[in-house]
Amino acid sequence: QKEVEQNSGPLSVPEGAIASLNCTYSDRGSQSFFWYRQYSGKSPELIMFIYSNGDKEDGRFTAQLNKASQYVSLLIRDSQPSDSATYLCAVTATTDSWGKLQFGAGTQVVVTP
Amino acid sequence: GAGVSQSPSNKVTEKGKDVELRCDPISGHTALYWYRQSLGQGLEFLIYFQGNSAPDKSGLPSDRFSAERTGGSVSTLTIQRTQQEDSAVYLCASSSRSLVDTQYFGPGTRLTVL
Numbered sequence: 418q419k420e421v422e423q424n425s426g427p428l429s430v431p432e433g434a435i436a437s438l439n440c441t442y443s444d445r446g447s448q449s450f451f452w453y454r455q456y457s458g459k460s461p462e463l464i465m466f467i468y469s470n471g472d473k474e475d476g477r478f479t480a481q482l483n484k485a486s487q488y489v490s491l492l493i494r495d496s497q498p499s500d501s502a503t504y505l506c507a508v509t510a511t512t513d514s515w516g517k518l519q520f521g522a523g524t525q526v527v528v529t530p
Numbered sequence: 531g532a533g534v535s536q537s538p539s540n541k542v543t544e545k546g547k548d549v550e551l552r553c554d555p556i557s558g559h560t561a562l563y564w565y566r567q568s569l570g571q572g573l574e575f576l577i578y579f580q581g582n583s584a585p586d587k588s589g590l591p592s593d594r595f596s597a598e599r600t601g602g603s604v605s606t607l608t609i610q611r612t613q614q615e616d617s618a619v620y621l622c623a624s625s626s627r628s629l630v631d632t633q634y635f636g637p638g639t640r641l642t643v644l
Contacts, residue, residue: 421572449631451633453635460621460636461635462635463634466632468630505572505573509631516586517563517578517586518563518565520565520572522571523572
């Protein structure tokens with residue numbers, strides 16, 4: 418069983434719409450949660466992190482965390498063609514806030530003009 | 531400011547040869563991580579260094595893989611007797627171990643084993 422699960426996609430989103438990405442994780446001890454964006458052939462770049470239940474907003478991005486349901490999501494508002502990429506969910510693999518990350522396989526997002 | 535740098539960017543080798551991959555973390559970052567990403571896959575943790583502590587080697591797939599970090603800065607990942615299944619992009623990340631361990635990735639080294 419994969420420890421961090423994401424829908425592989427592709428998730429097709431019209432330009433200007435909201436993209437909703439989901440991620441579930443198996444380790445209840447995980448403390449910190451990250452969303453990375455990865456363009457084809459490039460390395461992952463950090464979009465945002467969250468460690469408290471609830472919502473966290475940063476520009477057009479909103480991360481949502483529900484530790485009871487072991488669920489974290491990312492919303493991308495006003496999606497742009499430049500948002501077309503693979504989005505990786507990552508979870509700390511230990512019970513503190515630091516250390517190695519466990520990654521999901523990623524969700525491919527395609528924003529269509 | 532300078533980010534994480536890795537060299538070489540691409541490496542093609544023959545099966546059975548040894549390779550060394552280098553990572554230069556962001557200045558002042560005390561934690562350094564190695565991951566690898568096979569084609570179309572997510573990232574797989576390999577090894578983690580934090581300051582002077584013993585490294586976490588729990589992700590190394592076999593004893594052909596080793597890594598060291600000299601002077602708390604530059605790290606080298608060595609793969610001995612390379613196999614075709616070692617072909618992947620090897621990514622290095624560093625972090626400052628602040629409140630949350632936000633890891634910043636280098637551009638990666640694409641390793642191809644023929």
